[in-house]
Amino acid sequence: MGRSPCEKAHTNKGAWTKEEDDRLIAYIRSHGEGCWRSLPKTAGLLRCGKSCRLRWINYLRPDLKRGNFTQEEDEIIIKLHSLLGNKWSLIAGRLPGRTDNEIKNYWNTHIRRKLLNRGIDPTTHRPMNETNSAQEMIRISFGSGGGGGAVSMKEEQDENEDHKIMITSSNDKFDEKATRMVMERCPDLNLDLRISPPHQNQKETCGRNRGLCFACSLGLQNSKDCTCNSNGTGSSNKINGSSAYVFLGLTKAGGVLDYRSLEMK
DNA sequence: AACTTTCTCAACCGCTAGTGA
DNA sequence: ATCACTAGCGGTTGAGAAAGT
Secondary structure (H helix, E strand, O other): OOOOOOOOOOOOOOOOOHHHHHHHHHHHHHHOOOOOOOHHHHHOOOOOHHHHHHHHHHHHOOOOOOOOOOHHHHHHHHHHHHHHOOOHHHHHHOOOOOOHHHHHHHHHHHHHHHHHHOOEEOOOOEEOOOOOOOOOEEEEEEOOOOOOOOEEEEEEEOOOOOEEEEEEEOOOOOOHHHHHHHHHHOOOOOOOOOOOOOOOOHHHHOOOOOOOOHHHHOOOOOOOOOOOOOOOOOOEEEEOOEEEEEEOOEEEEOOEEEHHHOOOO
């Protein structure tokens, strides 16, 4: 037995032909998206619904932006990846006209290598020779390991007022009790977002400031493009008289990131 | 020109979450 | 609670293109 939606006989695989594309476009234009399972039959396509959906989303959608990624898009991808990890669909949600597949490919073929060449670990976004010593940390990670489901939360405060809030889970199904605990402590935190802010040893990379400019995130600490190590401009701000910094539009003040400004689709 | 290697990216596969019966 | 099913996500593959020899 076993269900395998794309294993049907007489189902085309591989590259799409112009005729198939035209059929799919025409069908979706007149009927709209959805019901992918039944779409191939009604549209007269010898493809599985899954394949049709992918073709439409990744290639045929009229709002897609084709062509090279801009420097600005590079920057957004790198920063979002450092926040979200390989959550390509979330990253794509912040880049209009780009698909998760496209961003994933671009990451693997271009950005990954660029970071590696600069000695930056593309997974952790930290210098490759840096140890795991973390002094200031706000890390929320929801590991996708199988089984278990244990969730723990730990908050510490050291002498210089920096908070460490660690929430770890071995299961994506976030425990409700732990969620309540977090929400009591951090009512502004939107746990629908699976966010893992990067640890950056900012004192080393950007001198006295706590923000990390794009140039520094690429390992170009002393470049002319660095905007975070000189005059307090760039990504470091004072908010209400207390120290705070902005990371991709997220404000961290008093140890709490304000995620409200990062709305996802 | 011919062949080999490397790169790119569209498409596929397997898995999970969500939903309704 | 369980099952059947769909939609969607992220990792991987492989065909074609480009670059190198």
